[in-house]
Amino acid sequence: xxxxxxxxxxxxxxxxxxxxxxxxxxxxxxxxxxxxxxxxxxxxxxxxxxxxxxxxxxxxxxxxxxxxxxxxxxxxxxxxxxxxxxxxxxxxxxxxxxxxxxxxxxxxxxxxxxxxxxxxxxxxxxxxxxxxxxxx
Amino acid sequence: xxxxxxxxxxxxxxxxxxxxxxxxxxxxxxxxxxxxxxxxxxxxxxxxxxxxxxxxxxxxxxxxxxxxxxxxxxxxxxxxxxxxxxxxxxxxxxxxxxxxxxxxxxxxxxxxxxxxxxxxxxxxxxxxxxxxxxxx
Amino acid sequence: xxxxxxxxxxxxxxxxxxxxxxxxxxxxxxxxxxxxxxxxxxxxxxxxxxxxxxxxxxxxxxxxxxxxxxxxxxxxxxxxxxxxxxxxxxxxxxxxxxxxxxxxxxxxxxxxxxxxxxxxxxxxxxxxxxxxxxxx
Amino acid sequence: xxxxxxxxxxxxxxxxxxxxxxxxxxxxxxxxxxxxxxxxxxxxxxxxxxxxxxxxxxxxxxxxxxxxxxxxxxxxxxxxxxxxxxxxxxxxxxxxxxxxxxxxxxxxxxxxxxxxxxxxxxxxxxxxxxxxxxxx
Amino acid sequence: xxxxxxxxxxxxxxxxxxxxxxxxxxxxxxxxxxxxxxxxxxxxxxxxxxxxxxxxxxxxxxxxxxxxxxxxxxxxxxxxxxxxxxxxxxxxxxxxxxxxxxxxxxxxxxxxxxxxxxxxxxxxxxxxxxxxxxxx
Amino acid sequence: xxxxxxxxxxxxxxxxxxxxxxxxxxxxxxxxxxxxxxxxxxxxxxxxxxxxxxxxxxxxxxxxxxxxxxxxxxxxxxxxxxxxxxxxxxxxxxxxxxxxxxxxxxxxxxxxxxxxxxxxxxxxxxxxxxxxxxxx
Numbered sequence: 160x161x162x163x164x165x166x167x168x169x170x171x172x173x174x175x176x177x178x179x180x181x182x183x184x185x186x187x188x189x190x191x192x193x194x195x196x197x198x199x200x201x202x203x204x205x206x207x208x209x210x211x212x213x214x215x216x217x218x219x220x221x222x223x224x225x226x227x228x229x230x231x232x233x234x235x236x237x238x239x240x241x242x243x244x245x246x247x248x249x250x251x252x253x254x255x256x257x258x259x260x261x262x263x264x265x266x267x268x269x270x271x272x273x274x275x276x277x278x279x280x281x282x283x284x285x286x287x288x289x290x291x292x293x294x295x
Numbered sequence: 296x297x298x299x300x301x302x303x304x305x306x307x308x309x310x311x312x313x314x315x316x317x318x319x320x321x322x323x324x325x326x327x328x329x330x331x332x333x334x335x336x337x338x339x340x341x342x343x344x345x346x347x348x349x350x351x352x353x354x355x356x357x358x359x360x361x362x363x364x365x366x367x368x369x370x371x372x373x374x375x376x377x378x379x380x381x382x383x384x385x386x387x388x389x390x391x392x393x394x395x396x397x398x399x400x401x402x403x404x405x406x407x408x409x410x411x412x413x414x415x416x417x418x419x420x421x422x423x424x425x426x427x428x429x430x431x
Numbered sequence: 432x433x434x435x436x437x438x439x440x441x442x443x444x445x446x447x448x449x450x451x452x453x454x455x456x457x458x459x460x461x462x463x464x465x466x467x468x469x470x471x472x473x474x475x476x477x478x479x480x481x482x483x484x485x486x487x488x489x490x491x492x493x494x495x496x497x498x499x500x501x502x503x504x505x506x507x508x509x510x511x512x513x514x515x516x517x518x519x520x521x522x523x524x525x526x527x528x529x530x531x532x533x534x535x536x537x538x539x540x541x542x543x544x545x546x547x548x549x550x551x552x553x554x555x556x557x558x559x560x561x562x563x564x565x566x567x
Numbered sequence: 568x569x570x571x572x573x574x575x576x577x578x579x580x581x582x583x584x585x586x587x588x589x590x591x592x593x594x595x596x597x598x599x600x601x602x603x604x605x606x607x608x609x610x611x612x613x614x615x616x617x618x619x620x621x622x623x624x625x626x627x628x629x630x631x632x633x634x635x636x637x638x639x640x641x642x643x644x645x646x647x648x649x650x651x652x653x654x655x656x657x658x659x660x661x662x663x664x665x666x667x668x669x670x671x672x673x674x675x676x677x678x679x680x681x682x683x684x685x686x687x688x689x690x691x692x693x694x695x696x697x698x699x700x701x702x703x
Numbered sequence: 704x705x706x707x708x709x710x711x712x713x714x715x716x717x718x719x720x721x722x723x724x725x726x727x728x729x730x731x732x733x734x735x736x737x738x739x740x741x742x743x744x745x746x747x748x749x750x751x752x753x754x755x756x757x758x759x760x761x762x763x764x765x766x767x768x769x770x771x772x773x774x775x776x777x778x779x780x781x782x783x784x785x786x787x788x789x790x791x792x793x794x795x796x797x798x799x800x801x802x803x804x805x806x807x808x809x810x811x812x813x814x815x816x817x818x819x820x821x822x823x824x825x826x827x828x829x830x831x832x833x834x835x836x837x838x839x
Numbered sequence: 840x841x842x843x844x845x846x847x848x849x850x851x852x853x854x855x856x857x858x859x860x861x862x863x864x865x866x867x868x869x870x871x872x873x874x875x876x877x878x879x880x881x882x883x884x885x886x887x888x889x890x891x892x893x894x895x896x897x898x899x900x901x902x903x904x905x906x907x908x909x910x911x912x913x914x915x916x917x918x919x920x921x922x923x924x925x926x927x928x929x930x931x932x933x934x935x936x937x938x939x940x941x942x943x944x945x946x947x948x949x950x951x952x953x954x955x956x957x958x959x960x961x962x963x964x965x966x967x968x969x970x971x972x973x974x975x
Contacts, residue, residue: 160429162429162430163430164426166423166424167422171881172880173880173922178625189625192920197921199921199922200880201851202880202966213392218395219394222325224327239879240872240875245877258570261570290571291570292570293569294685295703296670297702298670298699298700299699300665300666302696305557328512329512333445334472335445335512336444336473338473338474352586352589354584354661354662375471378471382467421441431703435971436970437971439967450761453760485942489869490933490936492938525762528763530763534706534757560767563706565705566707577829582744603785605717607744607785608744647736647743649739650739650743653741654741693713722896725896735904800897800898801844802899806840830847831847831848832844832903834843834844835842836843
C-alpha cells in the first residue's frame with residue numbers, strides 16, 4: 160500500500176556547459192549556445208518524490224513541511240541564486256547538465272532521507288526540457 | 296502494447312488534519328496550521344489513469360467521456376464543495392491527508408472499473424504538494 | 432514611463448457563501464453548493480500589482496522581496512489555512528465572494544503602500560474563476 | 568544510473584473519430600461529437616522521453632537539441648497544421664485517437680533512436696485528456 | 704468600486720485560414736500552413752470578463768455559474784468540436800482568425816449580458832498566440 | 840474595433856543586480872542574493888502585444904509569424920543564452936532588473952513596429968514576479 164508523495168520547489172541559477180578537456184571548437188560544436196563562457200541561466204523547478212507507506216497515526220507518508228525544509232536546507236541554500244559552475248562545489252569538475260544536477264541532488268538528499276523511503280528527483284530546466292533520476 | 300489513458304477532474308473542498316487520539320498540543324505540533332479546528336480548504340486536481348490495450352474497433356483503451364462520468368458520479372458528487380471531515384463518510388475516522396484521499400478514491404473507483412485495467416490515482420492538493428497511489 | 436510590477440502569492444482557505452438575512456431556501460437557490468453550511472475551500476492565487484516609475488538607482492519600481500513580505504505580514508498570516516467566515520474579522524458580516532475578498536485585500540494593502548503607487552488586486556478562486564479590483 | 572530525459576513539443580491538427588465499418592448511428596453513439604464529419608481539432612502537446620546513462624564526456628543522456636530536431640523532422644512536419652485523417656498516411660485506416668497517435672509516434676521515432684535508449688511517448692490531446700505509451 | 708469577474712471555458716475546433724478572393728499562391732504566401740485546405744485545429748481557451756459593481760445582497764458582480772451557462776448555451780454548443788469554417792454560420796464569409804472569432808463571440812454574448820456590465824473577450828488559440836477584444 | 844494580439848516567446852539568461860556607484864555592503868543590503876557577483880539566471884517569458892484594427896483582407900491585426908520573427912531577430916538573438924550584464928550592450932550601464940529589461944525590449948521593438956500599432960511588453964522573470972510596460 161505504498162504511496163508516492165511529492166514536493167515542488169524552485170531555484171534560479173546561472174550555468175555554463177562545457178568540457179575542459181575539449182577545444183573551444185569542440186565545446187561550441189557540442190554545447191552550442193549553452194557554452195557561452197559568460198554563462199546563461201534558468202528557473203529550475205525541482206520535484207522531490209518519496210515513496211513509502213502512510214503512517215497510521217498521521218496519514219502522512221512524510222510531512223511535506225519537513226521535506227520542504229530538508230530541500231531548502233540541503234539544496235536551495237547551496238543552489239538558489241548561484242552560479243552552479245563557480246559557487247557549487249559539486250560542479251567544479253562535473254558539467255552542470257540537468258542530468259548531472261538531478262543526480263547530485265539525489266545523492267545529497269539520499270543522506271538525509273531514511274532508507275525506508277524510495278527517493279526520486281524530477282528537474283525541469285525549462286518547461287520543455289526535464290529529467291528524472293532514477294529512471295523507472 | 297498497453298497504453299495508459301488519463302482524465303483530469305477537480306473538486307474544491309474544506310478539511311482539517313488531526314488525530315482525535317492526540318492532545319491539542321500534539322496535533323498542533325504535528326499538523327501545524329493544517330490543524331485549524333475551523334477548517335481550511337483546497338482546489339484538488341484529480342488525475343485518474345487506466346492502463347490497458349486499445350480496443351481494435353474504437354482505438355480507445357477506455358472512453359474518456361465514460362471515465363469522466365464515472366468520476367463525477369462516484370467521486371465528485373461526494374467530494375466537491377464538501378467538508379471532507381464532516382460530509383464524507385470515509386473520513387469520519389480517517390485523517391483526510393492527500394495520501395488517504397487518494398487511497399479512498401482508488402478504492403471507490405476500483406469497484407467500478409473492470410479489472411482488465413490497472414488503476415492509478417494522482418492527486419494535487421496544491422501545485423506544490425501531490426501524491427500518487429499506488430506508487431510505482 | 433510607468434511600469435506595472437506584480438507579485439504572485441497564494442493561500443488556502445475554507446469559506447461558505449450565504450446571506451444571513453435570507454432563508455435557507457433562498458440561499459440554496461442563489462449560492463447552490465457554495466452554500467454548504469459545513470464549508471468548502473480553495474487554493475487562492477493572489478497577484479498584487481503596483482504601478483509606478485522605476486527608481487534610477489535601483490531599476491526597481493518596488494522591491495519584490497519587500498512586497499512579498501508586506502503580503503505575508505498583512506494578508507497571508509490572516510488568510511492562509513483559515514476559515515474566512517469564522518477566522519477573518521472582515522468577513523464576519525461580509526460574504527467572502529472572490530469579489531469581496533479582493534476588495535478587502537486591496538483596502539488592507541492600500542494602507543501599507545505609498546500613494547505614489549497605483550495598486551491592483553487579481554484573485555484566482557480557481558483557475559476558471561477570477562476577479563480583478565479595481566477594474567480597468 | 569539511468570536517467571530519463573524528456574523534450575516537450577507541440578502540434579496543432581484536425582481529426583475525426585469514426586469506424587468506417589460502422590453505421591452513422593453507431594459512430595454517433597460511440598464517438599459522439601468527436602465524430603463530426605467536418606472534423607474538429609486540438610493543440611497536441613507531445614513529450615518524448617529517452618532513458619539511458621549520461622555520457623561521461625558531455626553529461627548528457629541525449630542532446631535535447633538533437634532530440635528536438637528528430638521530433639521536428641519525423642513527426643511535426645507530418646503532423647503539424649494537418650488533418651490527421653486525410654493528410655497523414657498512418658491514419659488512412661487507423662482511427663486517430665490519442666492512443667493510436669501515441670503508438671504511431673513511438674513506432675516512427677523508434678526507428679531513429681538508438682536501441683540503447685528506452686523510448687516513451689506522452690501525448691496531451693487536451694490538458695484534461697492524455698495518454699502514455701508504453702504504459703509502465 | 705467596479706470589479707472585473709472572469710470565467711474561463713474551452714472549445715476544440717478545426718479551421719482553415721484563407722481569403723476566397725485570392726489565388727492559392729497568395730493564400731499560401733499570407734497564411735502559410737494555416738491555409739491547409741483539409742483544415743487543422745486548436746484547443747481554444749476562452750476567457751469572458753464582465754465589469755460591474757458587486758451586488759450588496761450577494762457579493763457577486765455576476766454569478767459565475769450563470770455566466771458559464773450563458774457561454775455554454777450561446778458559444779460552446781455552436782463552436783465546440785466543430786469545423787469553424789463549415790459548421791459555424793458566422794464564418795461562412797469571415798476568416799476564422801483568432802481576432803475574428805473573439806469579435807464574433809463578443810457580439811453574440813453582448814446580446815445576452817445586461818448593458819450595465821462591460822464585456823471583454825480573451826481568446827487563446829495556443830498558449831503562445833492570443834487576442835483580446837475590445838483592446839484597452 | 841481595436842483588438843490586442845499577443846505572442847509569447849522565451850529566453851534563458853544570466854544576470855546580476857547591482858549599482859556600481861554603491862559599496863558592496865549597500866548592494867548586498869538592497870539586492871540581496873540577486874547581487875551574487877558570479878551571476879544567477881532565469882527562464883524569462885516574454886509577451887509582446889500589439890493593438891490595432893484587424894485587416895479586412897486577412898482578419899489579422901498583425902501576422903503572429905511575422906511578429907515571432909521580429910522578436911527572434913531583434914530580441915532573442917541578443918538575449919537568449921546570454922549574460923545580460925556582459926553580453927548585452929544595453930545593460931552595460933543599466934541594471935538588468937525586470938523593469939529595465941522590459942523597457943529596453945519595448946524601445947528596441949518600437950523601432951520595428953509601425954506606429955499604427957500600440958505596443959506593450961509583459962515580462963515574467965519567474966512565474967511569481969513579472970512586469971508590464973507601459974503600465975495601463
